[in-house]
Amino acid sequence: PGPGVGGHCIPYYPQFLLTQFATDAIIEGSAEYVQGAYAEQYLGQSTSDRDLPSDPGYAYFIGRYVEGERYVSARVDSVGEVVDLWETPPNTSEQILHGLAPRSEAPTPFAAVAATKHLASDATWKFDGASRIGEFGTMITLRTRLPGERARTAAAGWGNDRVVTFEHAGGNAFVWLTDWDTAADADEFEEATREFAAAPPADEAPRSNRRAPDLRFARIVWGDQAGAEIDVRRVGDEAVLVAIGPDRFRDAVAVTERDDIGFDVRIGPPE
Numbered sequence: 001p002g003p004g005v006g007g008h009c010i011p012y013y014p015q016f017l018l019t020q021f022a023t024d025a026i027i028e029g030s031a032e033y034v035q036g037a038y039a040e041q042y043l044g045q046s047t048s049d050r051d052l053p054s055d056p057g058y059a060y061f062i063g064r065y066v067e068g069e070r071y072v073s074a075r076v077d078s079v080g081e082v083v084d085l086w087e088t089p090p091n092t093s094e095q096i097l098h099g100l101a102p103r104s105e106a107p108t109p110f111a112a113v114a115a116t117k118h119l120a121s122d123a124t125w126k127f128d129g130a131s132r133i134g135e136f137g138t139m140i141t142l143r144t145r146l147p148g149e150r151a152r153t154a155a156a157g158w159g160n161d162r163v164v165t166f167e168h169a170g171g172n173a174f175v176w177l178t179d180w181d182t183a184a185d186a187d188e189f190e191e192a193t194r195e196f197a198a199a200p201p202a203d204e205a206p207r208s209n210r211r212a213p214d215l216r217f218a219r220i221v222w223g224d225q226a227g228a229e230i231d232v233r234r235v236g237d238e239a240v241l242v243a244i245g246p247d248r249f250r251d252a253v254a255v256t257e258r259d260d261i262g263f264d265v266r267i268g269p270p271e
Helices: 020-042 056-075 079-086 093-098 134-143 148-155 183-198 215-223 247-252
Strands: 008-010 112-116 118-120 126-131 158-168 171-180 230-236 239-244 253-257 263-267
Touching: 020 056, 020 079, 020 093, 020 134, 056 079, 056 093, 056 134, 056 215, 093 134, 112 126, 112 158, 112 171, 134 148, 134 158, 134 183, 134 215, 148 183, 158 215, 171 183, 171 215, 171 253, 171 263, 183 230, 183 239, 230 253, 239 247, 239 253, 247 253
Parallel strands: 112 263
Antiparallel strands: 008 112, 126 158, 158 171, 171 239, 230 239, 253 263
C-alpha cells in the first residue's frame, strides 16, 4: 500500500508496473515491423505509415499495431535487432509514442487517496476503483471531440494520471487527476480539455471499448457520453483535475494536495 490513512490509497510505483498498452505495442509492433521487412525484401512490397481511425475504441485497439510499429522502426535498424527490445522493454505509452528509450521519461511518482462523504441523506458516492490511462489513453479521450493533431499535442508532456471512479445507484462518475512534465504542458492540456468540455459529444458510440484502459471511463467518456458533463480545474502548477459526472457530483469534488505525494480526493467538503 502507498501513503494515506482513512481512505483508499491508489499508489503508483513505476519500477514495478509494465503497462498493458506498452507490452502489446512491443508484441504487435515487432510483428508488424518484421512482416513489413519481409514483404519489402522478398515480395518487393513497401508498407506505408497508417493513421489511427477516428473511432476511439478501434483507435485504442489498432494503436498497439500502428504506434508499436513506429516505435520499433525508430529504435532498430534491422530485423536482427528486434529481439534486443525485449531485454528492457518500454513500460509507458509515452515512451511508445515518442520513440523514447525504455525507462526514460519515467512517470512522476503519483498517488491519490480517495474517500467519500454523504452528499445528502439519500445519496452517497462510493469509491469504486482507479486506473491509469496514460498518454495514449489521454490522446484517444481528447480525440473524441477534438481534431487528432490537437489531441496528440495536448497529451504530450504527460507525467502521470489517475482516473478515480465513484459509483452511486448503478451509475459512475470520475475524478481524473493528471500530472504534467512542466507548467506549460499543464497549460496546454487544461486549454484543450476546456475546449473538449465545450465541444459537442461524439455523434455515435465507438465500435468497441473492450481493450480500453478503463472500461467504465471509456463507456461514458468515449461512448454515448450521456452524463459526461465535465469540469476542469487547475489544482497545482503542473496538475489538472477533470471531474466527470452529474452536477451534484462535480460540485462536491474536493481535492487537497498532500505534503508527501499526490492528492486527497473527497466527495464532499474538505475535512
